[in-house]
Every structure is written in structure tokens, then in C-alpha cells.
Amino acid sequence: MVLKAFFPTCCVSADSGLLVGRWVPEQSSAVVLAVVHFPFIPVQVKELLAQVQQVSRVGVTVLGTWCHHRQEPQESLGHFLEGLGAIFSHEPWLQLCRERDSKSWTCKATRRQTPTAAGEDQVLLIFYDQRKVLLSQLHPPAALPDRQAGDATPSARGLAVVFDTVARSETLFRSDRFDEGPVRLSHWQSEGVEASILVELLTRASGPVCLLLSWLLSLLSAVGSCWSRLRRHRGEQVCFWNRLKAVDPSSSHVPPKVGTGLSGSRSERSVPQLPRRPVEKPVRHVAEELQHLLQWLMGAPAGLKMNRALDQVLGRFFLYHIHLWISYVHLTSPFIERILWHVGFSACLGLTVAMSVLSDIIALLTFHIYCFYVYGARCAVLRAGGPPGGLYCLKICGLSSLWRLFRGKKWNVLRQRVDSCSYDLDQLFIGTLLFTILVFLLPTTALYYLVFTLLRLLVVAVQGLIHLLVDVINSLPLYSLGLRLCRPYRLAGSLPRRPADPPLSFQMQPLPYSRVVRVYRLPSCGCHPQHSWGSLCRKLFSGELIYPWRQRADKQD
Amino acid sequence: MEDEQSFSDICGGRLALQRRYYSPSCREFCLSCPRLSLRSLTAVTCSVWLAAYGLFTLCENSMVLSAAIFITLVGLLGYLHFVKIDQETLLIIDSLGIQMTSSYASGKESTTFIEMSKVKDIVINEAIYMQKVIYYLCILLKDPVEPQGVSQVVPVFQVSTEPLPFPQCNPPPVLSAFPPRLFFSRGGNLCGQSM
């Protein structure tokens, strides 16, 4: 097996000395962590290593020698380095040499104890950036649980071992060359801890800052919405009083109070004109639009030939309903206003709360559309004076069973299939009569159903969009994305190498954004729509009620 | 050490294979297909523009022309950036891993690295691809949970539509790095039929 030596790039220009690092026998790879410079006392080096080993629980040892020829090759140094191998016994003993022109590297690994003296392995030298490796995490994070458990023997495999080793032996990097320690080391922090502390602080801080920023952002939006709400309300009030004042002199018999709207709503045709409140206005607008729509439907919509009598009956019924709705909204609007105003403060709890509240308000204010949809779809017993006829769902059911009768078949409930059946003459006659009538009335009801279903779908789509947004906000890993943006190397995806020159260098490739989102996605609580598109369309066609955002169990009751 | 050979892909186009040996334990295979030829580019652009001009003379709306130009540009950019692969490189480092790099015509590079410890096997598999049946080289990855199983199959050298240069029944030289082995996918259990 080829021996792999991972060498930190920061030690490339270090003086000659000893290589300190970890030996991973199962992969036959040597992870060099630092270089101990001359002069040193072997005992002290051993002590230091023992300390490090105790703290980090990584088997840090002396791996071999490092020789940097700045001047002419010194024969004596070579021999000296050879001799060191006897003091620090390690198997295999690594000998790394860099020539002056920095182009040529020589790398040898010798095994002493092998009886055949030619125990030289092939060595593959790989450079790595110590700082980046220290700070980053390899994905997929396989070694993570091990480290948390504080297991002394890392079961990480492959490259994760390198990461693990570097990350664990942080204590080794505490000292720099300005320290007055007994042993001088060369590693990524050896140029001075002070400077790097700032960097480190910044990096450490970037995480919380990201968190804080995201929180601030949501707070800001919430406060903003609250503020705009407050301000608009105050402005409206001022306007209202101004208008009242303006009205007062001309028509003194109108009492200056809010309740005037009530008297206005009693009049038959005219929609109450008085105070227009922020909620009432759009609601009223929607209601008016609905009225126009109904009037259009009561004529000959899009040139369709509808049954006049049924058309009129249905149209009048829905118009009456809209009228009821308008008066209801008008009556309750002051309370709703107040409630909404207070509810607006819930936005302080975050953007998602505000959006959820918004979704609920939309649902509340489009209740009439929902009602129409239900009436159109099936004869719900919501009101005493329910709509005439079972409308669409009943009609479809009736038509399908009568069509079976028409063909002389019937639905067998026990066997769940269509059987042929011989009917009596009078059954046939009445069935066919009803079938004919239903067929000719179908277009009228279908059109009403279609229009109201489209309206309902619009509302559902808006609500769904809001839910989706809330879901995305809830589950988006803001911290990880921020980290990826600011410090791409912290999340290392794969580790490509560039074979520029024989010594391979080891580069970190940041995780792509899509994978960041996928890996760090928070578990979202949002319920996904139960229906597929096909089943949704089928349900729409057969006139079943659809509740895209509700659990199936709720629908039973 | 470097040598170069030329092959034809499954559609009959030319492919060049370069082999580089950095060291006995580190080899690189580089498969490059010819760059986008000016002639085909011109032909496509001209045909799109001619069609647009024909449409323009019919409906006399100059939007058509601008839309055609826009579509051509966006399509070309998209083609160069996402579709057209100029070169695919496979770097194999013994006992460390396999790195696959594909460089697109626009200069975009996408790199994947697979650790050797995750590689279960390298096989040539056979598959139905569009209206063809092709051989392709792929890397089987080990399942971390179940050591016998295969968690993923990574195809190598998928120069867009030319999955593997398997010309003239010659085993691709890439395979000399590994013991070439044809992968006979088994039928598995067939409804309990004893076979």
C-alpha cells in the first residue's frame, strides 16, 4: 500500500526539524501536524507530545524528519537526521527533504525493523491547508457523533481521519514561535497567535451574527408591519373625523356616530356609503364584484344557453346571500377592526406568525366565497333555507345512477361493481324522465359550480402560497447558508486535488448551496397537500369538497 | 509520461483519450471531445433566425425577431454552460480516491471526489439508453449501513450523450488501472422460481 503523507502548506518554508503528527496504520497515512525546530531536547519534545496526547486523546508522535535545504546541501545534517530515527523510534520513519529551488521534493519512508534493509515504501505527498482543515467539516458528517461522544479511538474512515486529527490536536497549536517554551514548533499559528486570535474571534462570531441578523430581520419586518398598521389606523381615524366634520354642517340630521352605516344598509339597492374602514373596503369591493359576476351569470354568460328559470332562482339566492354578508360585515366591522388591530401585534413574535395570521384573516374574510363553493358543490345543511336542489354533487350522483338505469344496469354495493338488472316499467319511465330533466339542467348548475370553484381555488391558492412561504422560512437553514456565503470552506463538500506538480495539493471544495439546504434543512411542520393533481381534478369534477390544507381525519366530521 | 489515442463514441463522433502517469500510484485519464464547431453553431442560429423571419413575415410582429435573438442567445449560453462538456477527467490516486472532473464549454467545472474506502467496485454495466443499448463504466459505492449492498451507482465519463467510448470492442484503456470486469447483473429472485 502506498504511504500517504499529509503535509501542511504552512510548514513548507519552515526550518529543518522533526515532523510531529499522527500515524494512521489502517490507511497507512501520516498526518503531519507541525514541525519541531532545532534545537530541542528530545525529552522535552516527548513531554510535550505526551501532554498533547493527554488533552486531545490523539496519538501524536514524532513521524520523521524534515529537512529544508536553504543553502548548499549539508551532508552532516543528513547524517544527523538519520540518527534521530534511533531516538524517536517510529515505524515507518519518514524523511522529507526540500531542495533549495523548492521544485524538487524527496520523500522517503524507511522501515528499520524489517530484516530486509530495503524497506522503503512508496510515499505520496499531499499538501493541505491546516487552518481550513481545522475549521471545516467534511460532508457527509460521518465522524461527528464520535467526536461528541469523546471517543478516544476515532472510528472515522478515510479522509475524515485527517480532519479529525487536525481538529482534535488544537492544543498543539497554542504555542507560537514568540513563546518562550522549551520546544519551538512551526504550524499555522506559529506566525503569531495574537493576529490569528482576531481572525478566530471573527470567525467564531460570524455564526451568532448570522443568527442575530436573521432574527433581527424578522423582528424588523414584524415591527414594520405593526408600525404601518398603527400609523394607518391613526391616519384613517383622523380622516374619518375630518370627513364627519365636513359632512356635519350640510346634513345635520345625520348623527355623527359609527352606527349610521346600519341605516344605510337597509336601503334595498344602494350599498351603504358611509364609513369606509380598512377591512371593510376590500371586503365590500369583493362583494360588489361578486354581485356583478352573479348578474352576469343570470343573463346569458358567454353566450351559453342556460335554463332561464333555474338560472334566475340560483342567481337570486346567491345575491340574497351576498346581501346578507355585506350587512353582516358592516355590523361586525368595528369589532373585527379592533380584533385585527390587536392581532397585528402578534407579528412581534415573528414573520411567520404574522403570515399565518394573514392567512387566517383571508380565510375569515372570504367566508362567503367558501359558502358559495359549498352550496355549489353540495347541499350542505348550513342554513334553514338551503339552496334549491342538491346542486352539483347531488346532480352528478343522480345523473350517474340514472345513466346506469338508462342502460339497464345498477350498482351492486356488495360486489362493488355494475350489474345488469331488469327494472319495472314504471321505474324505467320515472328514471328516464328525471334523467332527461337533469341532463337539460346540468349546464346551468355546472356553470355556477365552475365559477364558484374557480373563486375558491383562487383563495386556496393564495392561502397555499402563504403556507408554503411560512414553511420555507421555517425550514430554511439560515445559519448554514450564511456560513456558506461568508466562509465557504467551513462546509467542505468533497476534496478535489489538483495535480499541478508531483506533490499533490489538497483543496477544499465548498458544498454547493443546494446540498447545504438539503443537509441542514430543518424538519418542517408544514403539512403537504394530500391530493395529487389527478385526484384533485377528479374530486373537482365529481363535486366533492376539497380541503387542501387539512388532514384527512378532520374531514370526516 | 503521456500518450494519446483517438476513439469514436457511440454516435460515431471523435473522442480523444489522454493518459498521464504522474507517478506509479497516480494516473489521470482525460477524455476530450471536439469543441463546438462554428459550422454547426452557424447552421443552428441561421435556421432559428430564418424560422423567426418566416414567422415575422406571416404575423408582422417585430417581437418575434427580438424573441428569436433572445432565445438564441439564452439557448447558446445554457447549452455552453450546462450541456456541452468539452472534457472529462478521471484522476485515480491509489488507496486515496477517484476524482472526476467535467469541464463545460463555458469553462465551468464540476468536480466530484470519491474516497477509495467508499468504492465497492468498478464495473462495466449495460443499460438501455434512449433507443440504444450501451455499455457504460460506473463506480459502485458501498452502503455505509450494509457492507454487502450498493448504495449508489456513479457513472463515469458521461460526456453528455456519449456515456462510454467503447469503440471497436476494445476495452477502454481506463480499465487497465483496474481489473476489468464485466458486470452481469443478476435476475434476483423471480417469484420464487427455482432457477
Place this chain on the structure above:
Amino acid sequence: MCAQPVTNTKEVRWQKVLYERQPFPDNYVDRRFLEELRKNIYARKYQYWAVVFESSVVVQQLCSVCVFVVIWWYMDEGLLAPHWLFGTGLASSLIGYVLFDLIDGGEGRKKSGRTRWADLKSALVFITFTYGFSPVLKTLTESVSTDTIYAMSVFMLLGHLIFFDYGANAAIVSSTLSLNMAIFASVCLASRLPRSLHAFIMVTFAIQIFALWPMLQKKLKARTPRSYVGVTLLFAFSALGGLLSISVVGAILFALLLISISCLCPFYLIRLQLFKENIHGPWDEAEIKEDLSRFLS
């Protein structure tokens, strides 16, 4: 069959068995090849006049449709008073009802176990529902164009003729569907009449001619074939007469149609029998001739 060297090939006779290895090649064709082939074993012999007699059912049904359309036309034009039609219909229904029981001396009634009370109830249901729905029928197709209604009626009446149970044993026959199509057509046509009373009477008449009349016919045909032929002729001539009063060309065409169905078609059927070649053999799917439903009842 396999490469066994056989010395006395001539003495070995070929057998139609698979379990023995025979000294013949696999593609050997014996003299006995196809000896079990039979042709036209189930072919029937037809008598000309019998076929003509059977074709009268078709003629009857064509005439029914014709009479219905003619009556509707008269009503639409205002040439026929609804009261008169109702009276006639009622009278003929009563006569038919009495006849229905008289022909077989009440045997059929005993067999089916249907009481007169049930008959009365059915009649009441017909009348009440039709009368109750007639205003709805009147306004039902207001917004639909007349051409659409005509097209639908023609389509439905054709369907009625196609699916009617003429006594053939085929998958396409469905008397229920045929009757329903006729009622549908009559409702469509009735909704075009000027008043709701017209509509009511038209639908009643449709029930009489499409539902009750064929029942009587069937019994007549089974019991007294001669009177049936007479009734058919009478009915055909009355239908022709009615059509003649509306359109001469139509009447001539209709007469040609009736003649071709009752005389020419039987002739062709018998001529074409000569060319019949139906192959049977051991490969045919066996038919289950017994009635197996007795095990389940």
C-alpha cells in the same frame, strides 16, 4: 421423430399422440391431417315465408316510430286536439288491456303473479308523474335550439330501433336501453309542443306505443300468428297513410323500406346461406350447454 434409426417405417402407423417418439420428422403431414375438420355443422336451413313472418317485428317497430312522429307532427301543427288523442289512447289502452288477458286466458298473469292493483298503481304513477312534470318539461328545452332537439330525437329513435329486442340473441340487444331512448326522444319532442297539456299527452302516448304496444304484439305473435299478420298489415298501412298526408315522397320511401325489409332481405339471407363456410374442429372452445345457475339458486 428424433433421430432414431427405424428400419420398418412402412409398418409403423403414425399416431396422433405426443407422448410417444414416432419415427417421423416433426413437420410430417399424415393422411389423417385435418380429418376431424367439420364444416357448417351448426348451419340452419331457412324457409322464405318463415323469415318474412319473423321480419314483421321489425316492420311493426318501424311503423310505431313512424306513427309516433306523425302524431307529434299533427299535434305540433295544431291539427290534432290533445283531448281527442288522449281519449283515443285511453280507449285503445283499455281494449289492449282486456285483449292482453283474453288472448291467453289469464295464463300469463297467473305465471307472473302480477295483480290488477299493481297495474292500476303503475298506471297511476305514469299519469301523476307525467302530469306533475309536464310544466317542467314545457320549459326544459326553451333555450336549446330546435335543430338540436330534432337531431337528438332522431338519434334516440334510431337507437331505439337498433337496440330493440327483435328476438335475436345478440349482445347488442337491450330492451331497457331501447325503451329509455324512446322515452327520452318523446320527452325531447314533447317539450317542443305549444302547451303543457300537449306535452303530457304526448308522453303518455309514447308510453302506450313504445312500452305497452310491443308487449301486446309479442303475445299476439305467440298465440295467434294469423291475427298478428293482419294487425301488422293494418298498422303498416295506417302508418303509411298518416305519412302520406304529410309528405308523399316520405311515404313512398317508407313503403320501399318496409318492402325491402319484409321481402328482399329474407331473400338475400337465404341466397347468402349458400356461401357459408364455417370451420369446426377439436380446437373450438367447448360450450357449456347446461344451465349452471341452478347450483347457485
Place this chain on the structure above:
Amino acid sequence: MACRGRGGPGQPPSAALSPVSPGSLSASRTSAHNICMVSDFFYPNMGGVESHIYQLSQCLIERGHKVIVVTHAYGTRKGIRYLTNGLKVYYLPLKVMYNQSTATTLFHSLPLLRYIFVRERVTIIHSHSSFSAMAHDALFHAKTMGLQTVFTDHSLFGFADVSSVLTNKLLTVSLCDTNHIICVSFTSKENTVLRAALNPEIVSVIPNAVDPTDFTPDPFRRHDSIITVIVVSRLVYRKGTDLLSGIIPELCQKYPDLHFIIGGEGPKRIILEEVRERYQLHDRVRLLGALEHKDVRNVLVQGHIFLNTSLTEAFCMAIVEAASCGLQVVSTRVGGIPEVLPESLIILCEPSVKSLCEGLEKAIFQLRSGMLPAPEDIHNIVKTFYTWRNVAERTEKVYDRVAEEAVLPMDQRLDRLISHCGPVTGYIFALLAVFNFLFLVLLRWIIPDSIIDVAVDATGPRGTWTHQHPHSEDKVEDSGKCKTR
């Protein structure tokens, strides 16, 4: 066939991967064929056709031929798989229309089939089952490409109704220029000859076979205090389930110690359940539901009498399997059933409840009086009748004969279509054949045959399966993995 002019850069290092040119192949060994079995019906679908294809292929591989199977994808089983002994199966992604048969347009399968035929260097196309649209498509394409064709018909068809008139016409078209046809029984041969208006000389009769080692008797598994009747078939009308529903109450009332075990599933199961309920026979009539093929033997050995109520049958494998297990067989006298077993082993009845009841009573009487031979004896007689090796041997002769024959060139093929299939159909299909040819020319222009790389033979004279993979086969089988992309 495609010819490769130039060799690759550098000579092929291994024989397994060397280009196989058809010329050199035929020179080296005339008797070895490259056979492609095409049918919509193959494992994991179960049935007579499926096991026929599989067993025949195995025996042909054993005899040194190269065999591949082409069928359509079943669920997630798509792509290319290898079965035992390197039988290569292509599961093509074609749409299934009805009853596991693919939809046919006569054209859409040409590109893939042609690619497979070229890369596998197929010389003989062997299609199976007249219900399989893919089989007919493959015949059509193979003739366009100039390959030899063989067709095996597994079913019988009547002549009486409209649907059979139409299907027979299509069969006439499909078989009119097929080189050789194989039928599974003499009745089937007569039927096919009549249906497709063929020359009987080009129709061979090669029966199906049963692996006798799979169906061995086990007399200890059955209770001798009672009499058990076994029925194993799909519960559909054509298998006479309606007759069965009449036989069960009739005989159960007569013989209190008679039990029925019914294996199989189908739409008619409900009437059996109704009968069982109506006559309170829950303890005596057991409905096992769908059976896997390996369980059939375990069911068979539990009984004394095997009852087959089919209304039509080309070659009834079920009665051979039952007889091989040592059961007395009672069957209807329809189709090719009388040819299958000798009189001593089978009681033949007319397809009616009365006749079948008489047959069963006769069998019960024989059983009680001890006149029946021992199961072992029956097994020993039956196992000599039908073996797959014999089938393969005889099929090989057909291949040898076909390989000598010339495939009709395009003009003669058109002539034959027009003269043989009637004026209207003939011209229509001649036109379609011309279109097919033009489509083939187009495909050859887009992807020339020389570009299509040759597949590595797993079986056949240069098969790599046996030489290279005795170990890996075991290993892979143990892990039970199956994957394709």
C-alpha cells in the same frame, strides 16, 4: 448484418471482447446459432409460455447456442438482466396495453429491437405466443432486416366470431413469410395451419415439457382416509370454472369423504365461494388463491385425483405435472388434451357437469377398489414422455433447417404479402412493410451498423459466463443483489 471493416486500435487483448463477425462465426461452427427469443410473456410473469421460453433457452445454452430473451419491462424490472447460466434478458421499456401484452404500432419498437439484433449478432428470431404483440412486431422487423424467423404458437383459436376472424387475419399476415412455425400439439398444428393458411410442411409439432424432477410423488403427504381432488388453474371462464361450480355440490352430496383443494386466482373465484357458502362446504372445499410455481408440487401431492375442466387447451401442462406427481387425471376432451397422456393415465370426459361427474366417480371407484397404479409407477412412466432436452434437440433441428433457408428479399416479400393475405389486407401490410423498410434505412443512416458496438457474449460458443464467472456468480447470488440503471 452489420459488418465491421476496421479493427480497433491495437488488437483485442481478450477473446471475450473481440469483434465477432458473422462470417467468421458461421465458418467456425455451423451448428451454433445466435437465437433471440421474443415474447411479451416472460418471468416474473408466470405461465406456460414463460416457463417454455426459460427452459428451452436453458437447454439451448447447454447445447452451445447463444440465447437472449427480449421482453417488456415488468414494473421496476427493466434494463438488462442475466439469469442462470448467463441467459441474458432485455426488459425493454415499452408500454403495456392489455393483459401484459404491449401496444403495437409496428414501428415504435424497431429502433431498439434493431439495435439489439445488431449488437447481439442475432441470426434467428424465435417469437412466442400469438397473443404477444411484441412477438409479431419482432417477426415483422426481423423480416425487414433479413433475419431468419421462427414462431411458436401456444394457443388455440376458433373461427366463428368476429374477433377471431380479425386476429386470424393478422396471424395470416404475420406468419405468411415466417420461415418456420412450431406448434405444441397436433391439434394446435391443424388449428394454426387453418388460421394462417399455411403450408403444413413448414409447421413442426414439438410438445411442451415438464421437468420431472420438480414433480415427484410423495404418497405420505396425502390422507388415505379421505379422497382429495385437486384443481390448479386460473379461475376464468376458459378454464371451465363454471363447470367446477356444478361438479362440487353434485359430488360432495354423493360422497361425504370427498374433499376439494383449488389453487389459483381469477375473476370466477367468486362463484366458487358462493357455491361453498350455499352448500356449507367450508371444511371440504379449500380455496388456496394464487399459487407460486414452486408451491404447485406441494399442493399436487396432497391429492389423489387431479381434475382439469378446461374448455380449450393447446397442450395442458397441468395434467402432465399432476400425472408426474402420481395423481389420477380426469380431464375434458378438448383441444390437444387427448394427445398428451395415454388412455391408461387419464379419464377423458365431455365438457359437461354430468360427464365430468361420471369421470370422477369412475376415478373414485378405481381408487377405492385399488385398481390405480402406485404414484411412483405413474411417475416413472410419465417422466419418460416429455423432457426439455428433447424439446431443445428438436427445436435445434428446426433452427438448422431454417438457417439453410433464404430469407425472402423485399420484392418477393411484398409479392407474397399481396398474393397470400388477400387484396385489401395484403396491400395495406405491403405498404406498412415498405414504410418499415424505409424507417430501417433511416435508422441505418442515423446510426450505421458499424457504429453499434458488439455485445459481449455471455453464452454461446464464445460465451464468457462459464469461463470467467463461476465464482462471482455464487457470490452475487448469495448477496441477492440486483441492479441496473
